[in-house]
Amino acid sequence: MAAETRSASRAEPLGLRARWMRMDKRHRETIQGYLFIMPVVLGLLIFTIGPMIASFYFSFTKFPILQKPEWIGLQNYIKMLTEEKYFWQAVKVTVTYAVTAVPLGIIGSFLLAMLLDQRLKGIAFFRTCFYMPTIVPALASAVLWGWLLNPDYGLVNAILFKLGLPTSRFLSDPKSALASLVMMSLWGIGGGMVIYLAGLQGIPQTLYEAGKIDGASGLKLFRHITIPLMTPTIFFNLVMGLIGAFQYFTGAFVLTAGGPLFATYFYNLMLYERAFKWVQMGMASAMAWFLLVAVLIMTLLVFRSSSAWVYYETEVK
Amino acid sequence: MLSQDREVYYGLRDVKWNRRPWQGVGMVATYLVLAAGAVIFLLPFFWMVGTSLKEQQEVYTFPPTFIPKAWRWQNFPDGWTHENTMFPQWTANTLWITAGAMAGILLTSSLCAYGFARLTFPGRDFWFMVVLASIMLPGPVTLIPLFVGYQRIGWLNTFKPLIIPAWFGGGAFNIFLLRQFFKGIPIELEEAAIVDGASRFRIWWQIFLPLSKPALATIAVFTFQATWNDFYGPLIFLSTREKYTLAIGINNFKGLYNTEVPLMMAMSFLMVIPMLIVFFFAQKLMIRGVVLSGIKG
Numbered sequence: 001m002a003a004e005t006r007s008a009s010r011a012e013p014l015g016l017r018a019r020w021m022r023m024d025k026r027h028r029e030t031i032q033g034y035l036f037i038m039p040v041v042l043g044l045l046i047f048t049i050g051p052m053i054a055s056f057y058f059s060f061t062k063f064p065i066l067q068k069p070e071w072i073g074l075q076n077y078i079k080m081l082t083e084e085k086y087f088w089q090a091v092k093v094t095v096t097y098a099v100t101a102v103p104l105g106i107i108g109s110f111l112l113a114m115l116l117d118q119r120l121k122g123i124a125f126f127r128t129c130f131y132m133p134t135i136v137p138a139l140a141s142a143v144l145w146g147w148l149l150n151p152d153y154g155l156v157n158a159i160l161f162k163l164g165l166p167t168s169r170f171l172s173d174p175k176s177a178l179a180s181l182v183m184m185s186l187w188g189i190g191g192g193m194v195i196y197l198a199g200l201q202g203i204p205q206t207l208y209e210a211g212k213i214d215g216a217s218g219l220k221l222f223r224h225i226t227i228p229l230m231t232p233t234i235f236f237n238l239v240m241g242l243i244g245a246f247q248y249f250t251g252a253f254v255l256t257a258g259g260p261l262f263a264t265y266f267y268n269l270m271l272y273e274r275a276f277k278w279v280q281m282g283m284a285s286a287m288a289w290f291l292l293v294a295v296l297i298m299t300l301l302v303f304r305s306s307s308a309w310v311y312y313e314t315e316v317k
Numbered sequence: 318m319l320s321q322d323r324e325v326y327y328g329l330r331d332v333k334w335n336r337r338p339w340q341g342v343g344m345v346a347t348y349l350v351l352a353a354g355a356v357i358f359l360l361p362f363f364w365m366v367g368t369s370l371k372e373q374q375e376v377y378t379f380p381p382t383f384i385p386k387a388w389r390w391q392n393f394p395d396g397w398t399h400e401n402t403m404f405p406q407w408t409a410n411t412l413w414i415t416a417g418a419m420a421g422i423l424l425t426s427s428l429c430a431y432g433f434a435r436l437t438f439p440g441r442d443f444w445f446m447v448v449l450a451s452i453m454l455p456g457p458v459t460l461i462p463l464f465v466g467y468q469r470i471g472w473l474n475t476f477k478p479l480i481i482p483a484w485f486g487g488g489a490f491n492i493f494l495l496r497q498f499f500k501g502i503p504i505e506l507e508e509a510a511i512v513d514g515a516s517r518f519r520i521w522w523q524i525f526l527p528l529s530k531p532a533l534a535t536i537a538v539f540t541f542q543a544t545w546n547d548f549y550g551p552l553i554f555l556s557t558r559e560k561y562t563l564a565i566g567i568n569n570f571k572g573l574y575n576t577e578v579p580l581m582m583a584m585s586f587l588m589v590i591p592m593l594i595v596f597f598f599a600q601k602l603m604i605r606g607v608v609l610s611g612i613k614g
Contacts, residue, residue: 026438029436029437029438030438030439032432032436032438032517033432033436033437033438033441034432034438034440035432036428036429036431036432036436036517036521037428037429037432037433037441037444039425039428039429039484039485039486039487040425040426040429040444040448040485040486040487040492041444041486042485043425043482043485043486044444044447044448044451044485044486046485047459047463047482047485048451048454048459050462051458051459051460051461051462051463051466052454052458052459052462054462054465054466055458055459055460055461055462058461058462058465065465065468112354115347115350115351116351118347120344120347120348125355126351126354126355128600129354129355129358129359130354130355130358131604132358132359132362132596133358133361133362134607135542135589135592135593135595135596135603136589136592137545137546137548137564137588137589137592138546138548138564139546139548139564139567139568139585139588140567140585140586140588140589143567143568143571143581143582143585144361144364144365144582144585145361147364147368147578147581147582148361148364152379153376153377153378153379153381154381155360155361155364155381155383158379158380158381161380162380187358187361190358191607194604194607194608195607195608198608239453240452243453243455246455247455247456247457249548249549250548250549253552254548254568254571268457271457272553275460275461275464276464276553281461281464281465284457284461285461285462287457288455288457288458288460288461289458291455291457291458292454292455292458295453295455299453
């Protein structure tokens with residue numbers, strides 16, 4: 001008996017190896033392939049798909065973290081959409097921010113890239129200047145802007161005052177708080193700028209030359225070559241920008257805490273408070289799923305629209 | 318658009334020039350616009366440094382001074398050792414999390430990328446699609462169950478939630494970037510190695526990783542930036558002062574000592590300095606990361 005186990009255990013690795021060698025190449029590659037991608041498959045199951053299912057379930061429960069979740073059906077959703085005092089305010093703030101900051105950011109960074117895509121002396125210096133703000137950590141940037149926009153001692157008001165322009169209360173006035181956050185976000189258009197700059201430089205020079213031979217002017221070349229060839233990049237940045245804007249958090253959390261008078265009460269801020277201040281995990285999950293559905297619908301709409309304006313390279317290299 | 322990512326090396330300095338500049342008035346106008354823009358974009362930096370060197374009273378004057386009257390360097394050590402703060406500890410924490418996450422991301426994203434790039438097996442394209450789709454998933458959807466899960470297994474207020482997930486694939490964007498890079502490595506190299514009896518694992522370790530240093534460096538720089546700057550994760554998972562990262566610590570400091578503006582600015586500036594250093598040494602890598610992440614998904 002003992003001898004048998006010993007010999008079996010000695011034979012086992014040999015057997016495995018022999019079987020492995022005899023296995024046909026396709027099966028071997030399948031096993032190898034899954035071993036290689038195992039980290040991400042496990043990661044997706046443990047940290048993405050599993051939690052998604054769980055939060056879908058939580059969204060139908062009352063769940064003050066320390067007790068077990070208690071099934072309450074659609075109540076969270078109904079309450080969220082009808083009774084929650086500031087829910088629609090949060091939606092409004094977030095959508096307003098997304099539809100202003102994202103297009104402004106895209107237009108700004110695109111124009112900047114156009115301006116910087118020239119053979120001028122010192123252009124590299126200017127590119128560096130415009131790019132620098134994007135390396136500042138979000139927290140440090142928020143602290144800095146809080147002080148720049150300080151109504152009484154801030155630099156921005158001082159400059160406005162010097163120029164004889166009307167000053168503003170910026171973040172402390174419900175009328176201007178959200179606009180101030182949009183303005184802050186535009187400080188970071190250098191990130192988009194380098195993306196468009198790379199895109200612009202990827203446009204084959206021959207296309208412009210061909211256009212010129214056909215007698216097209218600068219504006220025509222821009223309209224019929226530059227813009228169409230850049231639309232895939234613009235499209236991708238629009239989608240990612242909107243998704244990011246829907247989850248905007250740090251600036252509002254650090255600077256305004258949603259105020260004044262809920263003027264900067266972003267959706268993600270509401271969700272955060274719900275989950276970690278009030279410990280209503282069920283309601284917070286419902287809010288998260290509403291966000292997911294909103295993002296999906298929005299992405300779908302943008303994708304649908306893309307056939308009308310995004311130029312897809314087929315033969316052109 | 319970027320089919321040959323390996324050759325693409327867009328820095329701010331070395332670029333191919335496509336457009337000829339506008340001449341005459343146009344050029345002067347361009348310079349004026351650029352100069353005005355550059356001043357506006359850089360002003361906040363100077364303001365930050367200026368404020369961090371001011372005396373406490375000088376901050377509360379109107380109109381504000383731009384260059385401090387007396388340069389008070391003492392603000393930096395004062396902020397660093399301020400009561401109720403633990404800046405040395407917070408810096409160490411941030412570095413520790415950054416290093417832990419970076420190691421995991423480099424190792425596992427390259428493993429996965431090799432599988433996706435060079436092996437053929439059923440389900441590969443499906444999983445790759447899932448990986449790409451995960452880029453678009455809003456974080457809050459998974460946040461609450463993760464928080465509950467971490468709470469149950471005692472991971473809250475440890476660095477584990479900020480490090481361990483990085484060891485599971487290292488993020489869709491990084492896998493995508495490395496996969497593109499791996500696809501550009503000549504297949505002959507691999508075939509020769511297989512003939513010589515090298516295992517897939519050895520090929521990954523001894524051929525692909527050494528050849529992919531530029532791509533790995535891009536990911537390393539990008540990860541360093543992302544982890545160092547992360548605010549949301551530490552805010553949710555860390556709760557006691559000695560566990561804070563710099564971002565959370567400085568925010569806390571801001572809440573407690575809202576009036577000590579120069580110290581606050583000094584500490585915020587301190588958080589920017591490593592980014593500035595990385596920027597000056599690895600500018601190209603940093604920008605290439607941004608470009609690659611923005612052009613393809």
